[in-house]
Structures are given as structure tokens and as C-alpha cells.
Amino acid sequence: MPDPTDTQIHDALVAYTSTEPPLSFTFDEVLAGGRRVRRHRRLVVAGAAAAVTAVAAIGVSLGLPHRGPERAPAPDAVAGPSWSTLDPAPYCRTASARPTSPLVKPTTVTSEKNGYPIRIPAEPADHAAARISCYLATAVPPLLPDVTYHRSPTTPDDIAPLQAYPARVFDPSHPADTTPPFITAGATVADDRGVGEIGFGATPAYESTAEATANCAGGCAVRQGPHGETVIVLDTTAASGYHQVEVHAYRGNTMITASASNAVPPVTAPGEAINADDLQPTRKDPPLTADQLIALACAPGPAVFS
Numbered sequence: 001m002p003d004p005t006d007t008q009i010h011d012a013l014v015a016y017t018s019t020e021p022p023l024s025f026t027f028d029e030v031l032a033g034g035r036r037v038r039r040h041r042r043l044v045v046a047g048a049a050a051a052v053t054a055v056a057a058i059g060v061s062l063g064l065p066h067r068g069p070e071r072a073p074a075p076d077a078v079a080g081p082s083w084s085t086l087d088p089a090p091y092c093r094t095a096s097a098r099p100t101s102p103l104v105k106p107t108t109v110t111s112e113k114n115g116y117p118i119r120i121p122a123e124p125a126d127h128a129a130a131r132i133s134c135y136l137a138t139a140v141p142p143l144l145p146d147v148t149y150h151r152s153p154t155t156p157d158d159i160a161p162l163q164a165y166p167a168r169v170f171d172p173s174h175p176a177d178t179t180p181p182f183i184t185a186g187a188t189v190a191d192d193r194g195v196g197e198i199g200f201g202a203t204p205a206y207e208s209t210a211e212a213t214a215n216c217a218g219g220c221a222v223r224q225g226p227h228g229e230t231v232i233v234l235d236t237t238a239a240s241g242y243h244q245v246e247v248h249a250y251r252g253n254t255m256i257t258a259s260a261s262n263a264v265p266p267v268t269a270p271g272e273a274i275n276a277d278d279l280q281p282t283r284k285d286p287p288l289t290a291d292q293l294i295a296l297a298c299a300p301g302p303a304v305f306s
Helices: 004-019 053-062 089-096 125-139 209-214 290-297
Strands: 107-110 117-120 148-150 165-168 182-191 194-204 220-224 230-237 243-251 254-261
Touching: 089 125, 117 194, 125 165, 125 182, 125 194, 209 230, 209 243, 230 290, 243 290, 254 290
Parallel strands: none
Antiparallel strands: 107 117, 148 182, 165 182, 182 194, 194 254, 220 230, 230 243, 243 254
16 A cells, blocks of 8 residues: 555645646756766766656665675764654655746856856756755665665755755856856765765756767766666775765756765865775765666656756
8 A cells, every 4th residue: 555645745746747847957966075086076966856656666676785794884974963764745845836936047058168058947946956855855765774864074954864955056147157056965874884975966967968978988887777868877996995886867958966985075175175095985885886876866757858
């Protein structure tokens, strides 16, 4: 028998998507604090908002992470409050309501770096963040049934684990002076295997799939998502044993990112680089596998850019 909460969430999302313009984007720049390997760009990721009816299928198709040797969480890796469960209902209620802020007039910004036309989402950032939070708090816990959640070290104090928030908002009144928006979410997770980091996000694509494929080299692989999406997979292991997996799924004019690592990065000053060799693993493997990250990033749901 379906969980009544799941049914309410599904009905709320269906009610919203049937009365509003197509939702404009679903994920974002990945994992707070940015440990991006390719071109040293800082990303953090967030999940594409999908209908809740797809969540059960995701859990069945992915299965749970392989259980390795038990390992107690590193005492210095987690701090502050913890969450044993995540409640998607408040986010889903907000996502099902009409946006309180006006839609952004469809705008295209040309990238100064490569001349690529970047589509700006029409959906207000706060509304998209609630929608993404609804998706993440519903889809991720079945894949990590035994973890406790903590705020990522770079997450603001008023943001819960896997709660998405706008890290950068586009100003339509000054389109030439602003960079594309992105929404991000992350969490530190702990279980009997140790402590790791996961992150999700969504941003308008700033390069074509052809460019992304051509730039994929050194610890990078090009894969295809379940619906034909081009997916870039960055899988790197440092000499210290720090292991990070990050996927970038290109869906129309949106880039959706998902990431997981077996260590918790320190808080750094803006622009400060993190040396992966200085990061010490706090568990054997990342909490989520590359296949699971791809499935989360490519999950079906509300429309993204065409």
C-alpha cells in the first residue's frame, strides 16, 4: 500500500506542473566548497526535481551501496546537529504552490569564455530550490537507509542537510553584469562505515555536450544516461586515499550534477584551492556509486530546458 505522504507529495507536484509553465531547471553546481577536478572549477551538486512516483523505481534499479568492512565514523569529521530522517513534505508543499516571486523573463546570456548561449531559467530560484529539496529528501534516503545526516561544512547554518538553496541568483535587470544562477545542496553522512560527503545541484549549461565530451580527459569518462543524456563522470583517487566521484548530466540546456566523496573537506576562504592529497579519507568508499549518482541526476520528472 503506498505511503500516504508519498501520495500527497506526488499529487502536489502533479497539481503544480499541470497549472504552471514548464519547470526550467532541476539540479545544480555540485558539492559545497567545490572540489571540482576538471579545470579546477568549483561545483557543488543538486538533484533534478522528479515526480515522486519515480523514486521507488530509482531505489529498486540502483539497489543499496555495497557494504564494506565496518568502520566507525571519524570523531573529527562531523560536528553540530544531526538528522536521522529527512522530511520532504514542507519543501513539496512550497514546490506545489505558485511561486511567490515573479517568473524571470526568458533570457539568454552569452558566455564570455566560449561564446556559448546560456539559457536562464524562468522559474524563480527560491521556488526551484524548494522543488529540488523535495526531490532530494525523497529520492536519496532510500539509497542511504542507515546514515545520519549532518550539515556540510560549507552549508549555511539555517539550511538543513540536502536542502537546496540558491548560491547565485540571476538579475534580469542587469543580464550582462551577472553570471548564470545555480542552486546547490549537500550533506555530510555518517554510518558504521565512516563519514562521507554528498552534493547535488543544477545550473544552466555553459557549454555544449560536444565541448564537454571533448574536454573530458584524465580521470574522466563519457557515459550515456538512461534516457540518452550525455554524462561526464569524474572519478579520481588521491595518493592520500581521498576518493571523489562526480557526474555532470547534460539535459537540454541544463547541467545537472551529483557528487560523492569519502572525506569531508575543510571550510576554505573564497577562491582558496583544496589539495586533494591533503584530504584524509574518513570511510573506505564514497557513500553513493557512480551508477547511483547518474540515476539521480537523470531521473525523470518535471520538464527541463528543451
